[in-house]
Amino acid sequence: MVQEKFEKKLKERKSTKRILLVFYFVFWSSALLSFRLFQLQVIDSSKFQRLARDEHTEKIKIHALRGEIFDRHGKVLVISVPGYSEAAFPPKIKNKLKTAETLASILRLPVKSVISRLSSTSSFVWIRRKISPQKVEKIKKLSLPGLELIRDSTGKQIYPSGSLACDILGFTGIDDQGLDGVELYYNKILKGKNGYIEAETDELGRILPDGKTKIIPPVSGADLILTISSRIQYLAQEALKKCVLSHHAKNGSIIVINPNNGEILALANYPAFNPNVYWKYSPSVLNDLAVSDLYEPGSTGKLFTAAAALNSRKITMSEKFLAHPFINVDGWRIHNAADGLEPTKPMHTIKRIIQDSLNVGAASIALKIGKKTFYQMLYKFGLNGLTGIDLPGEAYCLFPGYKRARKIDLATMSYGQGIALTPIQLARAYSVVANGGYLIRPHVLKEAVFPDGTVFKTPEQKGQKILSRKTDQDLKYLFSLVIKKGTGTMAQMRYYSAAGKTGTGSIAKNGVYLHGKYTASFVGFVPVKHPKLLILVKITEPQYPYWGGTVAAPVWKNLAEKTLWYLGIPPTKGRIKISLNNNLKDEAFGSHSKFK
Numbered sequence: 001m002v003q004e005k006f007e008k009k010l011k012e013r014k015s016t017k018r019i020l021l022v023f024y025f026v027f028w029s030s031a032l033l034s035f036r037l038f039q040l041q042v043i044d045s046s047k048f049q050r051l052a053r054d055e056h057t058e059k060i061k062i063h064a065l066r067g068e069i070f071d072r073h074g075k076v077l078v079i080s081v082p083g084y085s086e087a088a089f090p091p092k093i094k095n096k097l098k099t100a101e102t103l104a105s106i107l108r109l110p111v112k113s114v115i116s117r118l119s120s121t122s123s124f125v126w127i128r129r130k131i132s133p134q135k136v137e138k139i140k141k142l143s144l145p146g147l148e149l150i151r152d153s154t155g156k157q158i159y160p161s162g163s164l165a166c167d168i169l170g171f172t173g174i175d176d177q178g179l180d181g182v183e184l185y186y187n188k189i190l191k192g193k194n195g196y197i198e199a200e201t202d203e204l205g206r207i208l209p210d211g212k213t214k215i216i217p218p219v220s221g222a223d224l225i226l227t228i229s230s231r232i233q234y235l236a237q238e239a240l241k242k243c244v245l246s247h248h249a250k251n252g253s254i255i256v257i258n259p260n261n262g263e264i265l266a267l268a269n270y271p272a273f274n275p276n277v278y279w280k281y282s283p284s285v286l287n288d289l290a291v292s293d294l295y296e297p298g299s300t301g302k303l304f305t306a307a308a309a310l311n312s313r314k315i316t317m318s319e320k321f322l323a324h325p326f327i328n329v330d331g332w333r334i335h336n337a338a339d340g341l342e343p344t345k346p347m348h349t350i351k352r353i354i355q356d357s358l359n360v361g362a363a364s365i366a367l368k369i370g371k372k373t374f375y376q377m378l379y380k381f382g383l384n385g386l387t388g389i390d391l392p393g394e395a396y397c398l399f400p401g402y403k404r405a406r407k408i409d410l411a412t413m414s415y416g417q418g419i420a421l422t423p424i425q426l427a428r429a430y431s432v433v434a435n436g437g438y439l440i441r442p443h444v445l446k447e448a449v450f451p452d453g454t455v456f457k458t459p460e461q462k463g464q465k466i467l468s469r470k471t472d473q474d475l476k477y478l479f480s481l482v483i484k485k486g487t488g489t490m491a492q493m494r495y496y497s498a499a500g501k502t503g504t505g506s507i508a509k510n511g512v513y514l515h516g517k518y519t520a521s522f523v524g525f526v527p528v529k530h531p532k533l534l535i536l537v538k539i540t541e542p543q544y545p546y547w548g549g550t551v552a553a554p555v556w557k558n559l560a561e562k563t564l565w566y567l568g569i570p571p572t573k574g575r576i577k578i579s580l581n582n583n584l585k586d587e588a589f590g591s592h593s594k595f596k
Helices: 002-043 045-055 096-107 111-118 133-140 181-185 230-246 275-280 298-311 350-355 359-380 407-413 423-434 469-485 548-567 582-589
Strands: 057-062 076-088 125-131 147-158 178-180 195-200 213-216 223-226 251-257 264-270 326-329 332-335 445-449 455-457 499-509 512-526 533-540
Touching: 076 133, 096 111, 096 125, 096 133, 111 125, 125 133, 133 147, 178 181, 230 251, 230 264, 230 533, 230 548, 251 423, 251 548, 298 350, 298 359, 298 423, 298 469, 298 499, 298 512, 298 548, 326 359, 326 407, 332 359, 332 407, 350 359, 350 469, 359 407, 423 469, 423 499, 423 512, 423 533, 469 499, 499 548, 512 548, 533 548
Parallel strands: none
Antiparallel strands: 057 195, 076 125, 076 147, 195 213, 223 445, 251 264, 251 533, 326 332, 445 455, 499 512, 512 533
C-alpha cells in the first residue's frame, strides 16, 4: 500500500515537471516571438520602410555645380559650365503634339520620338541628355508646362586664361573630381552636394504613371578667392619662361610671396601646361616643382648657418674665421665655390663670408657652433616638417639624421650641399628674416564664399617667433651686403633697397654629383627695412655661365621692379614717379595698416 502511494506521488511530480517545462517553453517562445515582432514593427520599422521604399523608388542623381575660382582682384580663373538635360512629366502635359514639335525643332530630334516619350505611362521621362548651352537658353524661354531643365551632368571646368597659374589651379577629371592644385586640395568644398530626382516604380523597376516624383535640388560648391594676382602671376611666368629658354635650362620655378602673412602672389613653373587639355602633357610637366621638387640650394642655404650662429650668440659679427683657401674635414677637403669672390686674406668675419659666399668660411662657422646648435635652427625653421601650404604634393626636406650626422655633413650643409629642400620651404625660411623673425605659413586661399552667403577667410597667423630682434637685423644687414657689393650685385635696383642671397647648388644623381650640372638661384626681399615682397628664382641646369648671381639675380631684379611699380610701393632711395593707385595697393596687400 505504501509502495503504491509512493509511486503515485512520483508520477504526479514527473507530470508536474513536464507541464512546467512545456509552460516555460511556451512562455519564453512567446516572449521571444513578441520581442522579435516588437523589434520588427516598432524598433526597426523605419529601416524596413526605407528598404521597401528603396525597392520601389528610382533615384536619379543631379550633379552639383562646381565652385568657380578667382584671383585676389576678382578676375575669373576657373569657370564652371553646368551640363543640363531636358526632363518631362507626361501626366502634366496636355498638348503633347505641340510640345513635341517645339522640343523636336530645338533639340533636332524626330517628332515621333519625342511624342513617344511624352505619351509614356511613366510619371517621369528624359527627353534629351547633356544639351548644349545655346539650346538650354532657347528651352528656358519656352516656359512649357510639364517640362523641366535639370542639371544632371557634371558639366565642364573652363580655364579662360590657359596656362596662367596652372600649377596653383590644377585641373579636374571627367567625373568632376579635382586631380591637382587647389582643385584637388579644396575639392570637398568646391564640388558641392549632389541632388536627385526620386520617382516611384513597380516591382519591375518601371516608373509608375501616378506615382510620386520628388526633386531634391543640388547645392553648388563654394567659390574660391585666391591670394594670387593675375598680373604678377603673368609677369612671373613670362620672366621665368624667358630665363629658362635663354639659358637652355631644364626647368625653373618662381615664387612671389608677401613675407608678412604668407600670401602667395604668384607661383610659376616652366615648362607650364594648359589645364583645359592637361592630358596632353607628361607627368613631369604637370608636377608642381615649386612645392614638390627637392634640390640642394647651394649658398642660399647659408641662411641657416648664419641664423644658428648669430641667434645662439656663439659668434659675433666681428669674429674672424678661416675662409681661404681650404679646410680639411673628416679627410675631405672643402674649397670655396667658383662663383664666390675669393678673398686675399685667409681670415674673415661673417660679413665677408656671406657677402662673397665663402664655403670655407661657412664650414668654419658651423664646426665652431656645433651640430646641436645647427640642427636646432633647422628644426626652428620647420625643415623637419612641411610648410603646410594649401597645395597638394609638398615634399619633406631631406638631410642626415641628427645621430648619424658627421662633421663632414655639418660642414657641407653649412653652405647648402647635402641638404635638399623645396623652393617653397626656402621661400618661407627667408620670409622669417624679412618679417622680423616669425615662421609664417604660405597659402594661396584668401577666402571661400559658400552658396548660403557664408564666407570663410584664411585667418591671419603670424606664427612662432624663432629669431631674436638683433639676429634678424644682423641677417638683413648681411644679405643687403650681398646685393650691394657681393655675389648678388646684378640684383641691385636703382630705386629700392634690397637684400638677398645667391646660390649655385650641385646636382646629385644616385649619390654622385654630376659634372657641369647646377641649380642657379636667388632669393631676396624688398625693401630691406620694411619688406613687402619676397621673390625666389630657381633655374635648373642652365648652360654655362650657371652661377646664381648671373642667371637668377637679373630675373629677380626685373621681376621685383615691375611688381613694386605695379603695387605702387614707394621707392626707398632716389626719386621716381610711381602712380600710387590705392585700389591696386589695397587689392594687392589688403587694407591692414602694416601694408600702408
